[in-house]
């Protein structure tokens with residue numbers, strides 16, 4: 335089976351709810367047995383994967399880019415068909431269910447906020463009929479009631495198609511409010527908090543844990559902190575489950591893939607903190623003694639007219655960014671190894 339387009343993917347599967355295909359309300363137990371998915375013949379993106387997610391569990395899925403995490407999430411909503419194996423929700427093979435029955439019980443929050451051109455009210459409650467108080471309560475829980483009240487002018491305020499009058503993070507929060515209102519037994523998050531800062535991302539997780547207490551939550555994330563309170567973590571690699579356990583247990587094993595992901599993330603954070611510090615550099619001597627950076631980016635307004643040769647030499651490399659024209663003079667006066675001037 336290959337990914338092509340939605341029509342191809344769902345061809346032959348029940349599209350409408352029939353007496354046969356109608357799902358009873360889910361509890362949210364997901365089980366996959368020997369699941370395969372391929373984009374091209376012979377190239378399995380998901381390869382014989384078996385996974386049981388008990389109803390109500392909060393599962394974090396992590397793994398490197400291309401490991402197959404999003405594909406797995408899409409398989410649960412039947413956006414892709416399996417080329418092998420069985421995927422059941424509450425024991426019902428989802429390929430036998432009508433799409434409406436299936437998808438109306440699954441809330442999906444992905445990296446790209448899905449917002450319609452229309453009012454806030456319509457975006458939160460497309461079917462209509464929910465009282466304003468419930469909409470405001472959901473917005474409050476999703477930490478975006480101020481945004482709606484002050485910036486958008488209330489529930490009748492307008493959201494542009496695709497949410498382009500909002501930042502990506504603000505769009506995510508509105509979508510989170512919609513998820514909370516929908517009250518589905520199964521919630522799938524795919525990099526849903528990637529556009530939020532670390533604090534908000536953790537807050538979203540906490541909100542979901544508290545508000546969707548009974549729902550099964552499958553949360554795919556790159557940032558390990560985003561799945562910090564998951565009951566269980568699955569690490570995917572090349573379409574398979576490489577590790578499965580509790581966070582503390584995986585972190586406790588220095589040979590685990592999860593441990594290596596956490597270490598890489600820590601290093602990357604350290605690097606970007608270093609970069610940020612270098613941008614606000616004011617005093618090159620104290621900066622050097624504190625961190626001994628290899629590369630410094632700084633506004634030339636803050637660079638002393640003359641950097642002692644010994645300091646510059648010990649830095650190894652130095653990049654200066656000068657924007658105002660009169661700063662160019664300062665750049666050219668810097669003594670030492672400059673690797674770039676703009």
Ligand SMILES: Nc1ncnc2c1ncn2[C@@H]1O[C@H](COP(=O)(O)OP(=O)(O)OP(=O)(O)O)[C@@H](O)[C@H]1O
Nearest residue numbers: 337373379397398399400401402403404405406556
């Ligand atoms: N629509 C598509 N058509 C063809 N190949 C695809 C398609 N979507 C994903 N793939 C391929 O399937 C593999 C798994 O992709 P997937 O998006 O599931 O990975 P992922 O683990 O979610 O990665 P990331 O962390 O970058 O989001 C990758 O090799 C990718 O190139």
Ligand SMILES: [Mg+2]
Nearest residue numbers: 403404405524
């Ligand atoms: Mg992905």
